[in-house]
Amino acid sequence: MANFLVFGLVFFSTLFTAAIAGDSEWLSPVYTEFYQNPLPIPQDKPVKYQYTNPITGKVIKYFEIDIKPFQAQVYSKLGPVNLVGYDGMSPGPTIRVEKGEETVVRFVNRASMANSVHLHGSNSRAPFDGWAEDLTQPGQYKDYYYPNGQRGRTLWYHDHAIEHTAENAYFGQAGLYIMHDPDEDRLGFPKGTYDVPMVLSSKQYKSNGDLFSPASETVSLYGDVIHMNGQPWPYLKVEPRKYRLRFLNAAVSRAFQLYFEKDTKTGTKLPFTVVASDSGLLSTSVSASTLEISMAERYEVIFDFAAYANSNVTMRNNRDVQADEDYNSTDKVMKFIVGGNVTDPTNNGAVPSALSTLDTPAPKSTVDRTFKFERSGGEWVINGVTFADVKNRILAKPPRGTTEVWQLENNSGGWSHPVHIHLVDFQIISRTGGKRGVLPYEAAALKDVVLLGVNEKVKVIAKYAPWDGVYMFHCHNLIHEDHDMMAAFNVSALQDFGYPETTKFLDPMEQRWRSKTIDPAMFTEEYITGTLLPMFSGLDAYGSEDKIEKALDDYYKTRTTGPVAAASTVASSTTARTSSSTTLSTFSTITSAAKTSSSSSTKTTSKTTSTTTKKKD
Structure with missing residues (x-):
């Protein structure tokens, strides 16, 4: 019996030691510049052209985004990282729209791999939803037509190409798309510089400073370098007042359990208020001290820094989230440096309890x-x-x-x-x-x-x-x-x-809406405002959404x-x-x-178990 007890103690001691070692190791080169670089804020994408239907008065706004390679510096003493992003940045530019204003977004593939774009959170018609096989090859473009008729919300656009979504999104193809609903203004939430996008991701780097590729990975890529808005472990200077933080988890495989703590009082989780999620406002505001956010989820929180003037607040991540693997610093996220003065006291009031009325389906007990x-x-x-x-x-x-x-x-x-x-x-x-x-x-x-x-x-x-x-x-x-x-x-x-719809959009691969070869004549203002946008406006693809819902x-x-x-x-x-x-x-x-x-790259499609995320370069 004694031998069995000794064996058991040794066995569990070994497991414990291995767990600690796993949490302390790096897959990437050791990163040392924690909280030394400012949080980048993705720039807003300007409208290029606009068309107003002379009969209905409906507005369509036109945006144009190039998918192209670029370089960034992640490790100051190593080589640059090679990325491919929307307009050559990651995250891509933020598209901001008003509820009810339709958009056409032209994505132009100036990179080396095929892509497909999904506007995540939009009830787009099938040909514009980013069907995985609806590919835009290098040298082609596709016009995506979006409704923007839902409740205000934080959406995001990202790659959805068959068998290459992880590669394309991981190397940079993701961006925010924020739909503003004027009805939200009554709530007095923070605006402008006090409304901050927070795009989470988790990546792994090679010894030369370039990204490790997920091309041959078949299980998960958790990553050991935590990014916010493309920057590892950044800081943000804030005022001692309320901020609206719009979180998106754009990681390939890692879920997060986020919490805040004051640097002088570690171990105590600070309170905040959750006000919105994937589909817009919650029905009621919810007080919390931890936010669990998995891949592709969005949450919006109001955090009040008033009690932490002239001090620092750190955002951290719990370890042992679901089955995710932890590494040396995956429990750290970013730091907020809180100043002593408030320069703008507007939109800084109490968060209302009641926020919105959700359009929830009628209750149903049976599983379909x-x-x-x-x-x-x-x-x-x-x-x-x-x-x-x-x-x-x-x-x-x-x-x-x-x-x-x-x-x-x-x-x-x-x-x-x-x-x-x-x-x-x-x-x-x-x-x-x-x-x-x-x-x-x-x-x-x-x-x-x-x-x-x-x-x-x-x-x-x-x-x-x-x-x-x-x-x-x-x-x-x-x-x-x-x-x-x-x-x-x-x-x-x-x-x-029996509802009279002028155009049907059943097939996500309908040839009429497929990608086209880049032709300079199709990029002129005359063509876009005189032909393209009037054509989309005349389809009545989205103009009757409320009537269709009532008819149904x-x-x-x-x-x-x-x-x-x-x-x-x-x-x-x-x-x-x-x-x-x-x-x-x-x-x-x-x-x-x-x-x-779609295999412009050399991706292997083997379905065997991979352990590449556990190997160093």
Whole structure:
């Protein structure tokens, strides 16, 4: 018995020592410039052209963004890092729009790899949603047409290219897109320089100072260098007053549990107020001392620095977040240097308790669909299906306008999965099986991403509207996504709906909206304001959203039987092999070609387990 006790003590001592060693090691070159560099603020993108429909008065604003390579200096004594970003910066420029003003954003690929762009959080029509196989090759451009008709919110635009999303986003293709709703102004939240974007990421570097590539990674890339707005461990000088901090977790694989502490009183977590999430304002403000934010989630908090004048506040990250790996300094994030004077006292009042009325779906107890997120045979799968399985990847066909409850299950062992459902805002109903329930600020929110933790089951409810068409849902650990933990759902057209829509947008790969070769004639002011924007304005793609929502509500109120899905839906044509775009078969037949053509890089698509994140260069 004594021998067994000795063996047990040695065994657990070894495990403990290994854990400590793992937390203290670096994968990247040792970084020493903590809190020595200022927090960069992404610049706003100016509107290039604007068009007003002479009949409806609707405004469309036009932006133009080049995807191109650039260099940055991360380690002062090593070589530069080679990146590819929107307008040659990372994060990309912030696009700011007013609710109700439509936009056309032209993304021009002047880089060496194919891309696709997803405006995350927008209920865009299917051809403009960033379908993974809707690729823009080098030397091409695509015009993305966005509605901006939802509640005000912090969105973000990022790459969504088949099998290369992790590479493209990790090397720089991510930026904020902030939609302002005038209704928010009544709340008196901090504005201007007191409204600060906070884009989190976590990366790994090679010995020469360049980025380690996720190209051959198949499990996760947690990274050991924490960035905020592209700068490792920065500082921000603030005044002793309230600030609105807009958090986005743009990391490839790392979730965060953020908290604040005063430098002279470490170990005590400071209070703040959560006011918004993925889909805009919470119903009520929520007091918190820790913010859990997984990949692709957004949260907005009001932090009051008034009590910390002439001192420092450090933002930190808990260790042991879900199944993520910790390294030497992954518990540090950034520092706030609090001054002694307030130069502008406006928009600095108390945070209201009641914030907004959420458009939540009618309660429903039955589960309509169950999706299991698993690892099987070296692949990441949903219900045993990968995105490469073209004939079977449409896993749901909710009729347009119906409300469904989806149960998401994590059966993959030691991993967590932030699940993103395109098109819709959903409400989290329950979370069971893991270490936590629905968090208070989740319960007060509408979301488009939910963290499915280790061994958890999560129920979400959403109304599949306003548009019909094919959309994606997937894990937002980008390594998992690239290795096929992605599927599709078809919001099925209603055969007897009867609403007169002038243009349909069912097929995300409809040829009319595909990328085009760069032609200088298509970039002139005359063409864009005289032809392109009037064409989009005339489609009435988004102008009738409220009317369509009401018509859908009326449709279901008057029915005594179930909805009648159209006979020729996208889902029924995914295996068709014709070339006509009207048969909605393009996006199914393009798969193999898209995967081949997207490989402008030398990425390996092996599905075997990788351990590259645990190796030093």
